[in-house]
Amino acid sequence: MPQTKESDNNRRSRRGSGAITLRDVAKLAGVAPITASRVLNTPEAVSVDVRQKVLDAVQKTGYVPNRMAGGLASSRSRLIAAVVPSTVMSVFMETIESLNGTLFDAGYQLMLGQSSYSASREESLLEAIIGRRPDGIFLTGILHSNKGRTRLLASGIPVVETWDLTPAPIDMLVGFSHADIGRDVAKYLLSKGRRRLAMIRADDERADRRAKAFAGEVAQSGLVDVPVRVINVGASRSIRSGRDALGQLLELDPAVDAVFCSSDLLASGVVTEARVRGIDVPGRLSIIGFGDAPFVADMEPALSTVHINGADIGRIAAQRLIDRAEGREVLERVVDVGYSIVERDTT
Template structure:
C-alpha cells in the first residue's frame, strides 16, 4: 500500500516495467478509452473524470506515447541524449563517441540541451519520453522528483553519465566529483601551496567538487578556502572577473582550483595581466583537459576525464538493454587523472 492507502500500480515494463494507459485508467477508476479521451481531448470528459485521470497521471508518472499505436511496439532505433549545454566543449567528446558507437550498431542519436535547471530538463524529458526512444542518456544524477518519476515509469533504458552514485535510476557510467575535489586539494598541498581558492560554476557537479576540495583543505589544517561562484556554463571572462575579485578580497592566495579549463584560462590571463607569475606566485588547476590546455604558456595542469569512454560505455548499455540482453554491472566508475603540467 502507498502512504495514502492506495494500492500500488502493477507495472509491465519494457526492460524494467512501463506504466501504461491501462494502469492510469485502473487507478482513476475509468475505462482506458475514457482515460485516453481525457488526455487527448479533455473538453470531452467531465471535470470529475479529468480530475481523477490527472491525479492518476501525476501519481504514476505516466507520459502519453505520441507515436501511432502501431509504431509503439517496434524499436525506434533512436536514442536521446540530454546535456546541460552544447556550447561548452567538455561534453563534446562524450557526444561524439556516443554517436559513433550507436551508429555502428544501427542507432541514431537525438541531442537535447537541458541547461542547468531541473524545470528545463523536465520539459525536455516529457517530450523525449513521449516519443519512446530505445534509450535515454542523461548528464548527471541530479533530477527533479517529477523527472525521476517519469523516467522510472517510462520503462525506457536510461544511462546516467558524468557522475557517480550507488543508486542510479537504471545504469550509470561516470566518476566521483567529490573524489576529484579531494585529490586536487591533496595535489596542491603536496606542492607546498597553503592558501587555496576556488573559482567554480554554480551547477551541482561543480559544487560537489569544490565542496570536497574545501573539506580536504580544512582537514589538512589549511586556512579557510575562499570560493567564487560564477554562472554556468562558465566562460573565460568569468574566470578573469572571479580572480580579480578573489585577489581584492584575499590577496595572499597561492593556488586556484577552477571547475573548468575555460575558467582556468581566464584566471591565467588575468594573472598575467597583473604581472602575477604562474606557477611561481599562483598555481592554477583546471578541469576537463580540453584541447588547448597542453598548448597554453604555461601549459595547464588539469583533471582529465575520458569522455569518449563514457560515450562508448553508455552506447553499449543502451544497445544491450534495447536488444533484450541482461546488464550485470550497471554502475561503472571510469575514474579520472590529474594531468600535471607547468601551471601548478
C-alpha cells in the same frame, strides 16, 4: 514455480517491461481505458470530476502518453535520446562524439537536447523525449527532479546516467566521483607546498560537490591558517568570468597561492588575468582546471587539469543502451571510469 526476485529483475531489465500504461492509469482512476484516453486527447468531452481523477492518476504514476503512432508503439525506433548541459565549447563534446559514433556504427541515431544546466528545461526535455519512446535515454548527471525521475521509472525505457556516481541510479550509470576529485586536487596542491588555496566555480551541483570536498580536505589537513576562498561566477563559464573572478579573489586575499577552477575555460581566464597582472605562474600562483579540453595542453603556460575519459563514458553508455534495446541483460549496471590529475606548467 514461484517467480524469484532475481528472475523478476531479469524480466524488468528487458526494454519496455515494467512500463506504466494507459490501462494502469485507468485502473487507478477507476475508469475505462477509453475514458482515460479521452481525458488525455479530448478533455472537453469528459466531465470535470472524471478528468481530475485521471489527471491525478497520471501524476501519481508518472505516465507520459506515447506520441508515436499506436501501431509503432511496440517497434524499436533505433533512436537514442541524450540530454546534456551544454554543447558549446563543452567538456562533454568528447562524450557526445563517442556516444554518437558507437550508436551510428550499431545502426542507431542520436537525438540531442541541451538543458543549459536548468532543471526545469531538463524536465521539459524529458517529457518530450519519453512521449516519443526512444530505445534508450542518455543523461548527464544524476540530480533530476522527482517528477522527472518518476516519469523515467514509469516509462520502462532503458536509462543511463553519466558523469557522476550514486548508489541509487535510475537504471544504469557510467561516471566518476566529483567529491573524490575535490579531495584529490586539494591533496595535490597541498603536496606542492601551497597554503592559501581558493576555488573559482560555476553555479552547478557537480561543481558544488567538488568545491565542498576541496574545502573540506583543506580544512582537515591542518596545514593552512585561512579557509578556502570560493568565488561563484554563477551561470557563466567563460574566459572573461575567470579573469574577473581572479580579480575578485585577489581583493579578498592578495596572498592566495593556488586556484582550483571548476572548468578549463574559467582556468584559462585565470591564467590570462595572472599574466596581465604580471603574476608568476606557477611560481607565485598555481592554477588547475577541470575537463582537460583539447586546447589546454597548447596554452602558454600549459594548463594543469583533471582529465575525464569522456570517450569511454560515451562508448560504454552507448553499448549498454544498445544491449538493453536488443534484449540483452546488462550485469554491470554501475561503471566508475575514474579520472586523473594531469600536471602541466601551471602547477
